[in-house]
Structure formats: structure tokens, C-alpha cells
Amino acid sequence: MKHTIAILVEDLPGVMARVAGLFTRRGFNIESIAVGHSEIPGISRMTIIVSGDEKVLEQIIKQLNKLIDVIRVRDIPAENIIERELVLVRVHVDSLPIRSEIIQLVEIFKAKVVFVERNTMTIEMSGDEEKVGGFLNLLKPFGIREIVRTGRIAITRSSKNGLKV
Amino acid sequence: MELSGTEIIVECLKQEKIKVIFGIPGAAIMPLYDTFGKYEPLPFKNILTRHEQGAVHAADGYARATGEVGVCVVTSGPGATNLVTGLANAHMDSVPLVAFTGQVPTALVGNDAFQEVDITGITLPITKHNYIARKVGDLASIIKEAFYIARTGRPGPVLIDIPKDIQLAKGNFNYPEKINRKGYNPSYRGHIKQIKSAAMKIMEAKKPVIISGGGVINANAVPELMKIVIKTNIPVVNTFMGLGSFPTNHHLFLGMLGMYGQYTANQLVSNADLIIALGTRFDDRITGNLNQFCPQADIIHIDIDPAEIGKNISIKIPIVGDLKNILQQLNNFIGGKEHNLWLQELQEIRAKDPVSREDNDPLLHSRFIMKALNELFKGEAIIVTDVGQHQMWAAHYTRVNYPRHFISSGGLGAMGFGLPAAIGTKIGCPHKTVICISGDGGFQMNIQELATAIYNRLSIIVILMNNGYLGMVRQLQELFYDKRYVSTLLAGNPDFVKIVEAYGGIGFRVDKQEDFFPTLEKASRKNQFVLIDCHIPAEENIFPLVKPDSSINQMIGVD
Numbered sequence: 094m095k096h097t098i099a100i101l102v103e104d105l106p107g108v109m110a111r112v113a114g115l116f117t118r119r120g121f122n123i124e125s126i127a128v129g130h131s132e133i134p135g136i137s138r139m140t141i142i143v144s145g146d147e148k149v150l151e152q153i154i155k156q157l158n159k160l161i162d163v164i165r166v167r168d169i170p171a172e173n174i175i176e177r178e179l180v181l182v183r184v185h186v187d188s189l190p191i192r193s194e195i196i197q198l199v200e201i202f203k204a205k206v207v208f209v210e211r212n213t214m215t216i217e218m219s220g221d222e223e224k225v226g227g228f229l230n231l232l233k234p235f236g237i238r239e240i241v242r243t244g245r246i247a248i249t250r251s252s253k254n255g256l257k258v
Numbered sequence: 259m260e261l262s263g264t265e266i267i268v269e270c271l272k273q274e275k276i277k278v279i280f281g282i283p284g285a286a287i288m289p290l291y292d293t294f295g296k297y298e299p300l301p302f303k304n305i306l307t308r309h310e311q312g313a314v315h316a317a318d319g320y321a322r323a324t325g326e327v328g329v330c331v332v333t334s335g336p337g338a339t340n341l342v343t344g345l346a347n348a349h350m351d352s353v354p355l356v357a358f359t360g361q362v363p364t365a366l367v368g369n370d371a372f373q374e375v376d377i378t379g380i381t382l383p384i385t386k387h388n389y390i391a392r393k394v395g396d397l398a399s400i401i402k403e404a405f406y407i408a409r410t411g412r413p414g415p416v417l418i419d420i421p422k423d424i425q426l427a428k429g430n431f432n433y434p435e436k437i438n439r440k441g442y443n444p445s446y447r448g449h450i451k452q453i454k455s456a457a458m459k460i461m462e463a464k465k466p467v468i469i470s471g472g473g474v475i476n477a478n479a480v481p482e483l484m485k486i487v488i489k490t491n492i493p494v495v496n497t498f499m500g501l502g503s504f505p506t507n508h509h510l511f512l513g514m515l516g517m518y519g520q521y522t523a524n525q526l527v528s529n530a531d532l533i534i535a536l537g538t539r540f541d542d543r544i545t546g547n548l549n550q551f552c553p554q555a556d557i558i559h560i561d562i563d564p565a566e567i568g569k570n571i572s573i574k575i576p577i578v579g580d581l582k583n584i585l586q587q588l589n590n591f592i593g594g595k596e597h598n599l600w601l602q603e604l605q606e607i608r609a610k611d612p613v614s615r616e617d618n619d620p621l622l623h624s625r626f627i628m629k630a631l632n633e634l635f636k637g638e639a640i641i642v643t644d645v646g647q648h649q650m651w652a653a654h655y656t657r658v659n660y661p662r663h664f665i666s667s668g669g670l671g672a673m674g675f676g677l678p679a680a681i682g683t684k685i686g687c688p689h690k691t692v693i694c695i696s697g698d699g700g701f702q703m704n705i706q707e708l709a710t711a712i713y714n715r716l717s718i719i720v721i722l723m724n725n726g727y728l729g730m731v732r733q734l735q736e737l738f739y740d741k742r743y744v745s746t747l748l749a750g751n752p753d754f755v756k757i758v759e760a761y762g763g764i765g766f767r768v769d770k771q772e773d774f775f776p777t778l779e780k781a782s783r784k785n786q787f788v789l790i791d792c793h794i795p796a797e798e799n800i801f802p803l804v805k806p807d808s809s810i811n812q813m814i815g816v817d
């Protein structure tokens with residue numbers, strides 16, 4: 094079972110290492126980890142995607158809560174979540190027809206061409222896991238040169254359920 | 259007023275009422291040691307150990323014996339890495355410590371400078387929290403926070419790494435009154451509904467057992483536990499860390515639980531219908547095979563650390579909070595109970611317990627030695643042990659009637675703990691008799707601390723259980739590895755009596771049973787550091803024991 098864990102942490106050096114280290118040390122499997130500033134100065138938000146059963150999840154949350162720099166931790170139920178991931182992908186383009194085929198895909202997926210060379214195009218795309226996966230799958234036959242993904246970030250649908258200090 | 263970083267550190271230690279620090283200087287911490295030299299008078303004792311591991315174990319022993327925070331101060335690089343075992347040890351056993359490490363100047367951090375190590379990185383998983391001070395202005399609040407974190411909630415070690423330039427820099431000294439960390443709020447109260455339902459369960463149970471862990475000692479909840487037991491007549495087992503939380507000479511004391519636990523304790527826990535687990539983390543050495551751990555019992559678990567609840571076994575009624583507090587409240591909701599049938603079952607099981615059997619073995623063996631200690635010191639001495647068979651013999655046979663009177667490395671099982679921990683204990687409790695029970699293997703892991711003990715005139719009695727082997731491992735080889743004694747014979751052992759004498763202490767050697775008690779009496783009158791080198795049978799075993807992965811009621815060596 095996949096879980097999305099939202100965490101508020103103090104913005105201090107080494108916090109990422111503390112959080113990530115806890116996962117490895119305790120044998121929890123991180124699928125994705127993303128971190129950035131929050132709306133509050135000095136506090137960052139992390140989104141961590143992990144897989145494990147309910148028991149594992151409970152331990153993860155309790156252990157995260159023990160970290161001094163961690164302010165709040167919450168498992169966000171799937172139905173309550175808006176998830177996004179940003180991907181930059183460079184794809185091989187060797188002819189004009191292919192170029193226009195790719196541009197069509199970009200339009201359908203509301204992606205964006207951010208750089209063009211003679212033989213490649215670099216595309217920016219964001220969406221939930223399914224959309225990103227689908228897009229990359231369609232690009233695959235053209236020859237993908239490079240993929241860079243941010244990892245997933247998530248926010249609750251309703252402000253009522255948001256994770257606050 | 260402007261102070262240097264090192265003066266700020268001393269002022270903070272003064273505010274925290276620290277009475278003693280243990281450590282060894284080096285280039286990166288010299289400004290701090292130099293400041294110690296300038297203070298007239300220095301507000302705490304400064305003990306030079308002979309190894310940093312000695313310093314951290316001594317601080318640990320001091321903390322366990324007194325309940326105060328232990329402090330050690332060492333240099334960067336090798337000084338800092340020598341703390342690792344001691345920090346892990348304190349972390350596993352929830353001992354409050356603050357360790358100061360020197361660090362190379364800020365400008366060199368990250369450059370692989372001379373004696374630089376990333377000690378905060380290294381100790382991340384073995385401290386409750388750690389810091390690197392990057393500004394002199396942060397020092398006071400870091401130190402305040404470190405002591406607060408070390409001693410509150412579930413106690414543990416905290417490390418503060420201080421670059422040399424930060425020690426030398428000048429800043430304002432302002433000791434903060436309050437800590438404000440949004441992410442650190444240990445809960446003390448305990449959920450009242452849960453406490454009530456626990457009380458109900460306790461009143462309904464036919465075969466209840468209390469498992470009393472180290473948390474009971476940490477929370478100073480020993481009197482509250484006793485009150486409940488007197489009211490309800492529920493028998494008590496101690497975990498290894500819980501030794502001292504309930505007097506071993508009480509008629510409702512069943513013994514220690516677990517792999518090297520006692521038969522009675524393991525049987526009763528296995529037959530119980532209700533387990534009341536207090537301040538214990540259900541370590542695998544306690545539970546044996548998890549699937550067969552007290553199969554008929556519901557479990558009430560009370561602990562300050564929510565992460566321990568449900569970590570290893572599933573809990574019927576969890577209560578998170580301070581044990582003293584919660585036991586007090588629990589007491590209000592429970593009434594008197596007799597439990598005659600259950601206590602009768604206890605007597606029947608106890609009759610089969612090899613630990614309680616008399617023996618007429620004429621050799622100078624472990625049980626005899628431990629019982630002689632009981633006879634002379636009447637359970638009033640503080641017992642500090644190293645790690646091995648002797649540790650388990652001490653746990654089984656010595657009388658421990660008070661909290662903080664059995665000091666031993668539980669979770670980590672770190673050989674070399676005994677002697678330095680006894681040093682810390684004696685410094686913390688100068689008016690108590692301190693007995694260090696050690697093995698010939700473990701004693702040699704921090705034997706250099708003889709100098710620390712003897713130079714500081716610490717009257718510790720070391721009972722060296724000399725079997726010429728790494729006994730505990732040899733026993734496992736005997737039982738489970740076809741007696742291939744690979745690397746367990748301690749060939750080349752020194753003459754321990756001469757070693758102690760060379761350091762200026764007193765040594766006796768005892769080979770025969772009849773010589774032990776008179777020697778012990780003599781040692782106790784000396785008021786000096788004395789080592790009694792006891793030559794015990796080389797292949798004496800610790801029994802009974804639970805085979806790895808077995809259920810704890812299946813013990814080897816009962817009959």
C-alpha cells in the first residue's frame with residue numbers, strides 16, 4: 094500500500110538527512126521525497142511517498158514525530174489529496190513529422206516545450222503520477238535521452254484538512 | 259556582558275548545576291579546557307579519563323546512578339569517534355547525557371581538515387538529537403535545549419559539536435528561561451479514558467502480571483508501582499533494565515524476564531491473562547519468539563514514548579505519558595484484590611526454578627560469589643556490571659532493592675562499560691558502596707580507567723569473574739556450535755592483581771570458596787580501590803536460557 098505523508102519541519106541544516114536517515118535505518122521504503130519552503134518563514138514542507146502496511150505506516154509516523162525538528166506529520170488519505178510531480182524530459186527528434194507528432198502530444202497533455210535543439214526537444218510537464226507516467230510512456234518510442242523528476246508533492250483538497258503548525 | 263564561547267559554555271553548565279564532567283582534551287577543544295583552567299573556582303569537577311569511551315561510559319554511569327544528566331567533553335576527530343559506543347549505549351538504554359565535542363574551525367569544516375569528522379552525521383542514529391553550533395550567539399540556547407531534551411520525555415544522549423572559532427568568538431551570554439521547540443512536546447498526562455479502561459481490565463483479570471521496565475526507574479515511579487502491587491497483589495517481573503524498580507526480596511517478585519531471564523518469570527508471563535507493561539520496549543531479548551509471547555494475555559502498555567507502543571507486539575490498551583503520573587491516577591481507579599489461586603500457581607512454578615535452588619558446589623562459583631555479596635552488603639550496595647555471563651549471574655542472584663542500584667549495559671550490551679560506569683557511579687554516589695562485577699574479557703576493554711579510578715581515590719570494589727574465557731560466547735559455542743572454542747580462550751591474560759598494584763590500587767586473588775568472604779570483608783574495610791580476582795570454574799554456564807527464536811517458556815537447563 095502506498096501512502097502520502099505530509100510533514101512540517103523546521104528549516105534547519107541537516108533536517109533532510111535526519112528524515113531520510115530515519116527511513117533507511119528503520120528499513121522503511123521511500124519512493125519519493127520532496128521538500129521546499131512553506132508559507133511560514135523558517136518552516137518547510139515535505140512530501141514523502143512510502144509503501145507499507147498500516148503497521149509500518151504507524152511506526153513511520155511515530156518515529157518521524159520523535160525527531161526534534163519535525164513539527165507535524167500526517168498521512169493524507171488518497172481521496173483527500175491533490176498530487177503533482179514536475180518532470181523535465183529530453184526526447185530525440187530526428188525528423189519534422191516526429192517533431193509535430195511530439196508537439197501534438199505536448200498540447201494534449203498541457204505540457205510545454207522549454208528548449209529545442211536540432212535533434213532534441215526538452216519538455217516540461219506536470220501532473221499526478223498517472224499523467225506523468227502516461228506522457229513518458231508515449232514519448233518512449235521516440236527515444237528518451239534524459240528524464241529529471243522532482244518527486245511528488247501533495248496538498249489536501251480542502252483547507253479544513255490542511256497540515257498547519 | 260560579552261563572554262567568549264567557552265565562558266558561555268561554563269556559565270551554561272553552572273546554570274544547569276552540573277557537578278562533574280568527564281573527558282580528554284585535544285586541539286579542537288583546547289579553548290574550552292583552557293577556560294576551565296582560568297575559572298576560580300571551576301564550578302564543577304573535571305575528571306580526566308584515559309580514553310573517551312571511558313569518559314562517556316563514566317558520564318552514563320553517573321547519570322544512571324544519580325538520575326541527573328551526565329556530561330562529557332572531548333576533542334574533534336578521534337576524540338569524537340571514541341564516543342560512538344558510549345552514545346549508542348546511552349541511547350539504547352534511555353540515559354540522559356550531553357556530550358560536547360570540539361570541531362575544526364568553521365572555515366575548515368567540510369575540507370577533510372586535520373582531525374575533522376562529521377560527528378553529527380555519524381551520531382545521527384545514536385543520539386536523541388545533535389547540534390553543530392554555527393554562531394556564538396546560538397550557544398546558550400543550544401545548550402539549554404540540549405539539557406532539556408536529554409532529560410525530558412524519554413531521556414537520551416544529545417551531542418553538541420562546537421567549532422574552535424565559535425569557542426573563541428565573543429558573544430552576549432543570555433541563558434534562555436524557556437525552551438520553545440514546536441516539534442518537541444513530550445506528553446505527560448495519559449489519556450483518562452484509557453486509564454479507566456486499564457483499571458477495569460486489571461480488576462477483571464484472573465492471572466495478571468506486571469512487567470516493570472527501565473521507564474519505571476526513569477520516571478521515579480517506584481513508590482507508585484509498589485502501591486499498586488500492595489493493593490492488588492499482582493506479581494511483578496522486572497526487565498533487565500527494570501532491575502531495581504521492584505525489590506528482588508519481595509514475595510511478589512518473580513525474577514527477571516527474557517532470554518537470560520528466570521524460569522518463574524518466563525512461565526508466569528507466558529501463562530498470564532493480562533500483562534501490565536510499564537516503561538518497557540519489548541526488546542527481542544525479553545519476548546523471545548514474538549508469535550508465542552504470552553499468547554493468552556491482553557496487554558496494557560504504558561510508556562512515555564508513543565513509538566514504542568505497538569512497535570513489536572500488539573497492545574490492547576495503550577497509554578502514553580509519564581509513568582509516575584499515570585500510575586497515581588490508575589491507583590485511584592483500582593480496588594483491592596487477593597489473587598490467591600494465581601499466587602498458588604506462582605509458588606508451584608517457583609519450586610521448579612533453578613535460580614532459587616540451593617547448591618552445595620564447593621568451588622568458587624558465580625552463585626556463591628553473588629550470594630556472598632548479598633550477605634555482606636544486604637542489598638545496599640550499587641552493583642555495576644560489565645557484559646557477559648557475570649552480568650547475568652549478577653542479574654539473577656544479587657539482591658537489588660532500590661532503583662538506580664543495578665547499573666548495566668542493557669540494549670547495546672557493550673563490553674568495557676563496567677569499570678568506567680562504576681567510576682561515574684562512585685563519583686555520583688560517594689557515600690554508597692559501589693561494586694563493579696566484571697569479566698576478564700570486558701575488564702580489559704577499558705582497563706586503562708584503573709588510572710582514573712585510583713588517581714581520584716575512588717573506593718570501588720571490582721569483583722573480577724575470571725574464567726579465562728570470553729565466557730558468554732564460549733557458552734554459546736558449547737551449546738550451539740559443537741564446542742568449537744574459536745577465539746574465546748583469553749590466552750595471555752595478565753596478572754590482574756599486579757596490574758592493579760601497578761596503578762596504585764589493591765589487588766587480591768581468590769581461588770577457593772572459603773577465602774572469598776574474608777577477602778570481601780577485608781576489601782570493604784579498605785576504603786580504597788580494590789580488585790578481587792576471582793578464579794571461577796572455566797566452563798561454568800549461565801542457566802537457564804532460551805534458545806534464540808524459541809518461546810520464552812521453553813528454557814534450557816531447568817532440570
Ligand SMILES: Cc1ncc(C[n+]2csc(CCOP(=O)(O)OP(=O)(O)O)c2C)c(N)n1
Pocket residue numbers: 644645646647648649671672673674696697698699700701723725727728729730731
Ligand atoms: C564490545 C563488545 N564486543 C563483543 C561483545 C560480544 N560479547 C558478549 S559477551 C562476551 C564475552 C564476555 O567475556 P567476559 O568479559 O570474560 O565475561 P564472561 O562472559 O566470561 O563473564 C562477548 C565477547 C560485546 N558484547 N561487546
